[in-house]
Amino acid sequence: MNTPFDIPENPDSACRPPSAKDFLVDRIFRALARIGVALILALVFALIFEVGRKALPGMEKHGFDVLFGTVWDVNQGKYGILPAIWGTLYSAFIALLIAGFFGVSMAIFLTQDFLPAKLAAVFRTIVELLAAIPSVVYGLWGIYVVIPAIRPLTAWLNSELGWIPFFGTSLSGPGLLPAALVLAIMILPTVAAVSQDALTSVPMKTKQAAYGLGTTHWEAILKVMVPSAATGIFGSLVLGLGRALGETMALAMLVGNANTITVSLFAPANTLAALLALNFPEAGPTEVEVLMYAALVLMFITLLVNVLGSLLMLYAQRGNK
Amino acid sequence: MKRLMKSAALAVSVSLFASSAFAESVRLTGSGASFPAPIYLTWFKDFSKNTAGVTVDYQSKGSGAGVQDFLNKTVDFAASDSAMKDEEIAKVAEGVQLLPMTAGEIVLAYNLPGNPKGLKLPRDVYSDIFLGKITQWNDPKIAAANPDLKLPATPITVVVRADSSGTTAVFTKHLSAINPAFKEALGEGNTVNWPATDKFIKSPKNDGITATVRQTPGAIGYIEYGFAKLAKVDFAVLQNKAGQYVVPNAESGAEALAAVKMPENLVAWLPDPDGAKSYPITSYTWMIFRKDNGNPAKAKAMRDMIEYSLTEGQKIADSMGYIPLPPSVVEQVRKASANIQ
Numbered sequence: 001m002n003t004p005f006d007i008p009e010n011p012d013s014a015c016r017p018p019s020a021k022d023f024l025v026d027r028i029f030r031a032l033a034r035i036g037v038a039l040i041l042a043l044v045f046a047l048i049f050e051v052g053r054k055a056l057p058g059m060e061k062h063g064f065d066v067l068f069g070t071v072w073d074v075n076q077g078k079y080g081i082l083p084a085i086w087g088t089l090y091s092a093f094i095a096l097l098i099a100g101f102f103g104v105s106m107a108i109f110l111t112q113d114f115l116p117a118k119l120a121a122v123f124r125t126i127v128e129l130l131a132a133i134p135s136v137v138y139g140l141w142g143i144y145v146v147i148p149a150i151r152p153l154t155a156w157l158n159s160e161l162g163w164i165p166f167f168g169t170s171l172s173g174p175g176l177l178p179a180a181l182v183l184a185i186m187i188l189p190t191v192a193a194v195s196q197d198a199l200t201s202v203p204m205k206t207k208q209a210a211y212g213l214g215t216t217h218w219e220a221i222l223k224v225m226v227p228s229a230a231t232g233i234f235g236s237l238v239l240g241l242g243r244a245l246g247e248t249m250a251l252a253m254l255v256g257n258a259n260t261i262t263v264s265l266f267a268p269a270n271t272l273a274a275l276l277a278l279n280f281p282e283a284g285p286t287e288v289e290v291l292m293y294a295a296l297v298l299m300f301i302t303l304l305v306n307v308l309g310s311l312l313m314l315y316a317q318r319g320n321k
Numbered sequence: 322m323k324r325l326m327k328s329a330a331l332a333v334s335v336s337l338f339a340s341s342a343f344a345e346s347v348r349l350t351g352s353g354a355s356f357p358a359p360i361y362l363t364w365f366k367d368f369s370k371n372t373a374g375v376t377v378d379y380q381s382k383g384s385g386a387g388v389q390d391f392l393n394k395t396v397d398f399a400a401s402d403s404a405m406k407d408e409e410i411a412k413v414a415e416g417v418q419l420l421p422m423t424a425g426e427i428v429l430a431y432n433l434p435g436n437p438k439g440l441k442l443p444r445d446v447y448s449d450i451f452l453g454k455i456t457q458w459n460d461p462k463i464a465a466a467n468p469d470l471k472l473p474a475t476p477i478t479v480v481v482r483a484d485s486s487g488t489t490a491v492f493t494k495h496l497s498a499i500n501p502a503f504k505e506a507l508g509e510g511n512t513v514n515w516p517a518t519d520k521f522i523k524s525p526k527n528d529g530i531t532a533t534v535r536q537t538p539g540a541i542g543y544i545e546y547g548f549a550k551l552a553k554v555d556f557a558v559l560q561n562k563a564g565q566y567v568v569p570n571a572e573s574g575a576e577a578l579a580a581v582k583m584p585e586n587l588v589a590w591l592p593d594p595d596g597a598k599s600y601p602i603t604s605y606t607w608m609i610f611r612k613d614n615g616n617p618a619k620a621k622a623m624r625d626m627i628e629y630s631l632t633e634g635q636k637i638a639d640s641m642g643y644i645p646l647p648p649s650v651v652e653q654v655r656k657a658s659a660n661i662q
Contacts, residue, residue, distance in 0.1 A: 073514035074485075143532045169519045172478035173537035253532075257483040257523035258515075267519035274483075278525055282385035282485030282511055 058289030103191030139253030198232020353387020353400035402487025416612030453516035480542030483523035547642020
């Protein structure tokens with residue numbers, strides 16, 4: 001077989017050109033990889049097309065009323081998803097705030113020589129195990145453990161500091177705060193694992209150079225290691241946020257599903273994913289159109305967050321240089 | 322060797338032929354309401370076990386989805402808590418036979434400090450609670466009906482269904498019947514627009530409501546009687562049309578069913594039943610069949626399945642938290658099932 005690498009063989013040389021088999025394997029692998037990529041892209045476009053096609057009648061009929069309406073009343077044909085959009089973003093950002101802080105701290109703790117390597121590996125596995133727990137278990141855990149646990153604190157905050165809008169209502173049970181707390185734990189493994197990878201991939205030399213310049217342990221971490229790994233850490237936050245926006249079952253059980261827009265952390269709220277999951281099974285034809293519309297909005301929000309995240313990261317990198 | 326293979330092939334083909342000739346099996350598929358699903362699944366399992374060659378599969382996906390499947394002809398029969406709309410019936414060229422198969426009650430589960438039993442709720446009070454008008458447990462109206470109970474000064478957290486559900490339809494139908502303000506503001510349906518306050522919380526399914534009520538001091542929510550019985554939650558004693566306070570159970574449910582005469586089309590609603598002992602929130606639930614199935618074996622299997630449900634099936638209704646059909650209704654359903662051909 002004639003390969004592009006067909007050069008006359010030199011019997012004295014230890015190196016040899018790739019054989020026909022090597023060449024074939026390489027080409028087949030490349031073709032498979034391309035097909036794989038093409039299929040993924042095709043799947044994404046098919047998904048957007050299909051959802052968009054089904055959402056189109058709803059978009060034509062209701063237009064922007066859906067985006068800015070606050071009432072969801074199937075009997076009167078009023079469909080507004082603004083409270084759900086608000087709740088989705090609000091709960092995801094609070095969750096990201098909590099998970100970001102703890103996840104990055106955890107990554108620093110586990111990678112920057114605070115623990116013996118073996119012990120760190122054990123902790124890492126435990127954190128990653130959190131990702132394997134099913135969503136519905138988190139939901140139940142939220143109802144039976146988290147809500148009773150935070151109830152005394154929220155009651156105190158509401159009675160003593162009720163003038164702060166964040167604590168403006170008393171917590172009845174399911175609401176924004178328990179939902180965001182559980183959501184934070186759910187995205188913690190993502191944030192922690194990706195941040196750890198980012199921190200471990202900073203070359204050893206960088207740290208040694210920092211120590212060589214006379215920095216303390218913490219100065220080396222905060223001024224050298226974390227900034228060097230910033231791109232990866234930021235990527236972990238964007239990934240975590242993406243997961244938080246799309247999380248469904250645990251939120252459906254914990255968020256209270258009330259169509260209200262409020263900044264109070266203790267009030268029930270609603271999210272797009274929960275709205276979709278709870279209304280699809282029994283939706284009539286007109287409702288399905290609006291739900292598809294809402295699904296498209298959720299996809300768009302996720303896309304927007306990811307694009308904004310990437311842009312911010314690019315900007316930050318450029319600023320560094 | 323060759324001969325051996327030939328005879329083996331022959332044997333295989335004979336046995337294939339034989340199995341297809343003898344196992345003339347009928348498979349019925351149904352889908353719909355989740356409220357009667359536990360009892361239906363028990364019926365179908367027992368019936369399939371006791372009847373050679375017939376298997377019945379049922380998927381609990383909700384009344385609306387069941388009717389939709391029935392219209393799309395993806396199932397042989399459907400089940401619905403809200404029967405079937407006239408315009409939906411008109412779409413079925415083969416004709417529709419609705420059969421009430423069992424009935425259930427909806428109870429108001431509550432969670433109060435100290436777990437007092439037997440909270441009494443007058444008609445105007447519980448409808449106003451779900452309208453968001455009565456918001457405190459120590460409201461004078463609740464206190465007046467419960468002089469023996471010490472009611473706390475906590476806000477009432479109302480827990481309602483987040484998902485679209487036949488249970489909500491039955492419950493709001495009742496509230497609309499007894500309270501004009503409720504009918505005006507919310508109306509009835511599988512989902513309604515509950516008041517948007519931070520004391521109205523929506524949870525998915527019966528389990529979600531039960532868990533939320535359990536974990537929330539001062540909560541009240543509506544769930545199915547069978548479910549409440551299994552979950553062992555406290556539920557309220559409600560005042561009926563005659564002004565009496567009635568505990569939900571099989572007897573009070575049967576009284577409510579007896580108070581309504583079953584019409585010719587077998588669709589009877591009991592939004593607010595008469596009778597001193599009737600439990601106020603009681604409802605039938607239906608199975609939906611095509612009159613002309615174009616398949617005698619299937620139609621016979623359906624009739625057998627209905628007969629089994631009407632005889633053996635009704636015996637387990639009480640223990641599973643459902644209400645057995647009154648004997649006169651059983652007779653009417655049996656007669657009507659002959660229409661399924």
